[in-house]
Amino acid sequence: MTTETGKSRLIEDMKMHSGQDPNGCYQCGKCSAACPVSAALDLKPHQVLRYLQMGLENELAESKTPWVCASCFTCAARCPRDIDLARVMEGLRLSILRNRGGNKFGPAELTPEQLEKLPQQALVSGFRKYNK
Amino acid sequence: MPRTGVFICHCGTNIAGTVDIDKTVEASRNFPGVVHADEYRYLCSEMGQDIITKAIKENDLDRVVVGTCSPRMHENTFRKAAAEAGLNPYLLEVANIREHCSWVHKDMEEATPKAIALLRAAAAKAALNEALEAPRLDVEKRALVIGGGIAGIQAALDIAEAGYEVDIVEKDPSIGGRMAQLEKTFPTLDCSACILTPKMVEAAQHPNINLLTYSEVDEVKGFVGQFDVKIRQKARYVDPVKCTGCGICWEKCPSKAPSEFEMGLSKRKSIYVPFAQAVPMVPVIDRDSCLYFRKGRCQICEKECPPQAIDYEQQDEIIERRYGAIVVATGFDQLDPTIYGEYGYGQHPDILTGLEFERIFNASGPTGGKVVKLSDGKPPKKVVFIQCIGSRDKARGMNYCSKICCMYTAKQAILLKEKVPDAKSYVFYIDVRTGGKGYEEFQRRAAEEHDVAYMRGQVGKIFPEDDHLVVRGIDSLTNRNIEIKADMVVLAAATVARGDAPELGRLVGINSDSYHFFNEAHPKLKPVETHTAGIFIAGACQAPKDIPETVSQASAAAVKAIGLLSKEKLQGEACTAEVIQSDCSGCLNCEAICPYTAITPVEIEERYKDGVLKRTVAEVNPALCQGCGSCAVTCRSGSINLKGFSNDQIMAEVDAICLQR
Structure with missing residues (x-):
């Protein structure tokens, strides 16, 4: 690219x-x-x-x-x-x-349990990093 | 009111392309005092100069302003033209409308008013210019050469042959320098000593050359034509007149110290000559290791010396002498590769620098000319040479290329093959650089005929294992990691400036680059001159270089020195500083700041009320003053003027620019 x-x-x-x-x-x-x-x-x-x-x-x-x-x-x-x-x-x-590319850590791929356990900050930063 | 003429140069299109010449000429006619204005395509040409000369005569001009290139380029040309018309050359003023205007601007609309402003300023200054006379100075018909290596010897021989006296100051006990340490020279494989020693002897015997070995320069004062130099001749503790050089003293001497000449690979006696062909063949006593100087007993040399030349009471002697010119030829050092822990230099006797390996080849070297390992005395079968140790290294070493390593490594690999026919050499290199007559052919011979394996890549680690050295490198052409079990490793350590170069530079008054190599005055057109008139440089003190280049540079420096010495009188600086003593407060800040020791305090008498007041003020010696202006800006009472650049003249320029926009 x-x-x-x-x-x-x-x-x-x-x-x-x-x-x-x-x-x-x-x-x-x-x-x-x-x-x-x-x-x-x-x-x-x-x-x-x-x-x-x-x-x-x-x-x-x-x-x-x-x-x-x-x-x-x-x-x-x-x-x-x-x-x-x-x-x-x-x-x-x-x-x-x-x-x-792709949704490496897209929210849809995570289980509700994971979403609940992972700290908000880690999720946001993960999406920001790997969701381009 | 002055009668000023203004002349504007097109400089082809260099100026005319960006500055509207017609407008500029018209504007110039309106400057105060201007009675004539003209332009020409190339004012520096003979035709152009004629225009100026004629106009001065025809219009009875007493001031001239030229709008041209930088005064560094052609001020002298135009001053001569003015002088030809009978005008004092210092009544001419240059307005730099090329470098300061046309070259740095693109828009004619903006460049033209700027050129006019610069010309107006020059005309305003010219109106205040005074006729100045440059003093005529004597030239001492003697040269000083600092450093007795091949550069110093060559320069001294050339100057001496032209009929002038030369003193060579060498800090070591013998002349010869680095070249004396070499075994053979690339690309012809001449024996270094065989071609050097005749020159050393010639220098020693030349009636015009005076050798001051074991001596150092302590102080340099004065200026071109008249340098007053103090030379410290260190005590040898041996009377050179009585000594016959028989060698009994150093045979009998019981104490030893590492030999500087052998790069510390072997020992010498405490009374010693550095090498067998030393010139002069007069030993020195090294106080630091001598038993008598350390413990007050021994004195064997004194007892054994047949002509009784030993003199423990000898003192350092200071020689004061005046020289017309100085050639600095102090040579180079080799970088100490200890800083590169990965190469293990200093931790194993078979890891050597290039210069150390050179001594291993030499018949009078630490191994008597047998190429053997220092660890066990056996000949090395596998030798790894590594290039660029500290060169081209901006992280931990020197950013420059040391220039000589590619060639001396090829030479050493060839010599090794000759001395140890079953030895195998490997050379790790980044680039092979062989610019020079016969150099490329020589290096290829090493690779093609002497079985030297050139590996494009570097070494990352060297460590001892059993009875060999493991060398881990890479061949970047195959991208394979290479491991060699070597018997010996030779590091081509960077060529660096002498450790005492910064101090010497300060002492002599020449500047150097960030690596402490002395600076030439112009990288292309003044390669042996320095920014200080009358001081020249030659050899590796200027930058890394090989023997042929060093010799050429030495001869070039000699010619420059000869040219200077052959003059009956030198023209001094006309634009010198001048103290208005009635305003001077006598603080003498100027004396402290003057780099040429041209300012001294004097006592003057002034009438004060009914009596006479004595007070101290500053005075400038115009013969010493170089017109740098440091004193003028330092002066707190503004009582120092630089002739040709007086405070009034500078203010007139500023006013001409600022008040008439």
Whole structure:
């Protein structure tokens, strides 16, 4: 899904959530070299940044990497370009969830019991987040 | 009333495209005192200058205003044109209607009145301009070179060959610098010492060169042509006249300290020369480790020295000398990679920096030229080189590229293959940068003919395991994580400015960038000049660079110094500060703020009632004043005027703009 300006909405959302700019990356790969779960990733951390630079949002949305990422922050600590890759991953997770559409937590899907037990605030915030 | 002429330049379409020239000329005719106004397509051309010269003569003009580009560009051109017509050049005023007007505006309707306002201001100021004379200053026909590495040696040799005296101040006991530490040089694999030592000897023997080793600059005063410098010659505790360099003292000396020249990889004696080809071959005693200086006993060197050259009573000596020009060539340091915990530098003897590895190759180095691991003395079979350690790193290191690492790494990998034929090298790189004659071919030779595996990627962690070092990296071209069980790791640590560069810059009076590399006056057109006249820079103190570039820059700096020294007299600054002593309250804030020590207190006598009052006021030495104006703005009683920019002149400009909109 792209916005009117031709930009990827997923990637723009990621930038907004994380405050990180993938264009700062020069692909040295130090994040991937340091990542303790690198072996379990279908896209290595440096590839994620490259895909972000190239605007490959579908591939990113389907990648397991953001979900396998353990948020250990080693990548962020090592990055010579001062990019907080752990934030990028979190930003991606948020953007993917929020962009999935559909009524992930629509009120109709919840049982009356759930609706009664869950705090109002959690419900409202859940709808706001996932009901776009 | 002055007779002012106004000349407006089209600058092609640079000015005329945005400023209505005809309207501007017409408006100029109505300025007070203006008797002539004209325009031309390119006023800076010879034709344009002729127009000004002729008009001055024909119309008997005594003031000239030109509406052109910035005075930084062509003020001198127009001043010369005015002088040619017999007008004092300081009676000409430039209104910058290009950079300050046409280039920053798009709308002619708005730019034209602004250009007119700027011209009106310039005419108002010009009316108050006074004829000024630039003082003629003497030039001391001697140069000072700070730093005795290849840059300093080259600059000194060139200046000396032109027939001028040169002093080289080197803080270490020998000249030679970083180049003396190198094994071979890329891309030709010349032996570094073999090409450097003849130059060191030549410098030492040159009748015009005076070596001041183990010396530091303590103070620089004065200005171009007349720098008064205090040099501290540190006590060697060895009489250089008596010493024959026989070496008995350092053979017999019982105490040791880490060798600076060997990057701390081996020890030297407490009385030592840094390396075998040192120039001069006169040792120094390191007080911090010497038994005699620490505990008051030993004195073996003194007992053993055949010519009795040891002198424990020697003191630092201060040499005061005047120089016409100064070349700063203080070189570089290597970043200490300890800040990168993931590389484990300093925690294992087989993790080295590039410069340390260079010493491992050297026949007189810590391993006697055998390429072996420092941990167990065995030759390394797998060596991992990692590039950009602290370079191109805005998070924890330096944002710039260190420029030399790609090449020296390729060189070291080739040398390794020659010394240890069954060794395998791996180079982790981000980009390979090989700009330079024969450089790309050299690097490709390493990859294609010397079995060096180039991996595009970085290393995330290094740790010892059993008898090797585990290197975990990535090859970003296959996106595979790589694990290498290496015998040795070489870190291409960033080239950084000398630790004492900021202090030296302050001392000498030149500025530097945020990494403490000294700034050139213009990045393209003045690469060896600094913003301080008469002070030049050469070599890696300006930015990371290799030997050929350093040598070219050193020769360039030398030519600039020679050009300066060859002048009989220098033209000084005409726009100097002047104290109106009757108004001066003698607070001397100006003396404190003057960067050129041009202001001193003097006592004057004034008539007061029936008697005479003595009081202290400030006085400016016009030979020292560079016209910066700091004193004028500091002066609380407004009693300092900068000639050519007096308070009245500035106010006249402001009034001309503000009162006649």
